[in-house]
Amino acid sequence: MQFPRSKCRLIVPVLAVPLLFLSAGVQSAGKVDKILSVEQARTSESAKSQQKINKENDQANDLLSDYKSVLKVVEGLEVYNGLLQKQLDDQNKELGQLEKSLNDVSLIERQIIPLMVRMIDSLDQFIQLDIPFLPQERSNRIARLKKMMERSDVTAAEKFRRVLEAYQIENDYGRTIEAYKGTAEVAGKEREVDFLRIGRTVLIYQSISREHTGMWDRKTASWKELPAQLYRNSVTKGLKVARKQVAPDLLMLPIQAAEAAQ
Numbered sequence: 001m002q003f004p005r006s007k008c009r010l011i012v013p014v015l016a017v018p019l020l021f022l023s024a025g026v027q028s029a030g031k032v033d034k035i036l037s038v039e040q041a042r043t044s045e046s047a048k049s050q051q052k053i054n055k056e057n058d059q060a061n062d063l064l065s066d067y068k069s070v071l072k073v074v075e076g077l078e079v080y081n082g083l084l085q086k087q088l089d090d091q092n093k094e095l096g097q098l099e100k101s102l103n104d105v106s107l108i109e110r111q112i113i114p115l116m117v118r119m120i121d122s123l124d125q126f127i128q129l130d131i132p133f134l135p136q137e138r139s140n141r142i143a144r145l146k147k148m149m150e151r152s153d154v155t156a157a158e159k160f161r162r163v164l165e166a167y168q169i170e171n172d173y174g175r176t177i178e179a180y181k182g183t184a185e186v187a188g189k190e191r192e193v194d195f196l197r198i199g200r201t202v203l204i205y206q207s208i209s210r211e212h213t214g215m216w217d218r219k220t221a222s223w224k225e226l227p228a229q230l231y232r233n234s235v236t237k238g239l240k241v242a243r244k245q246v247a248p249d250l251l252m253l254p255i256q257a258a259e260a261a262q
Helices: 005-129 135-149 156-173 228-242
Strands: 177-186 189-198 202-207 213-217 222-225
Touching: 005 135, 005 156, 135 156, 177 202, 177 222, 177 228, 189 228, 202 228, 213 228
Parallel strands: none
Antiparallel strands: 177 189, 189 202, 202 213, 213 222
């Protein structure tokens, strides 16, 4: 039995529709999978890109932190260098002052050396004109000073100190009393005697036996015998006072009047 052709034509499209939808669904599923795959790939790339960005951001932050640290160090160094520069300027200023001082010292030294030589010569002449107490000690002191002036290993300051010290010693002789042993020409013979010096006013000797007593005569620049009976005991007592063996007391001793200036 045959159906009409017109009816057969109606059935064919009805059957084709599901097939078309099925084919379209398959194709759509494939496209979706493809899209999902592409999207996953993009997501993966985005994640990688984000990781790279995060990493670079961390590196940038680290670099920024390092930069800030270095900047602080640089600022600290600038402050430190500023202080060093001020110190250097101050030291240069002091160096200039020291150089000027050294030049002044050299000038003063050139002037003071001749002055010290004249001071030593004057002291030597003074000792020769003074009463002759401790002649060896005082002449040796002058000789040492003259020898010292020739030495290059002694500073000018030390030389000047020693010259002033010698002057001070001579000055002290004028206000002290002293007893010491020595030799003097007594009755035409060199004898061991005790000397008594009272300042620069009196210089008296007494022989060990106390037999002879004499004094230095400024006018004749020689020793003069004194009456033993008159001065023997006073000189003996004066020697004991000078040696601090007895308490100070009044002494009867010959004193020459100072000569009036002409």
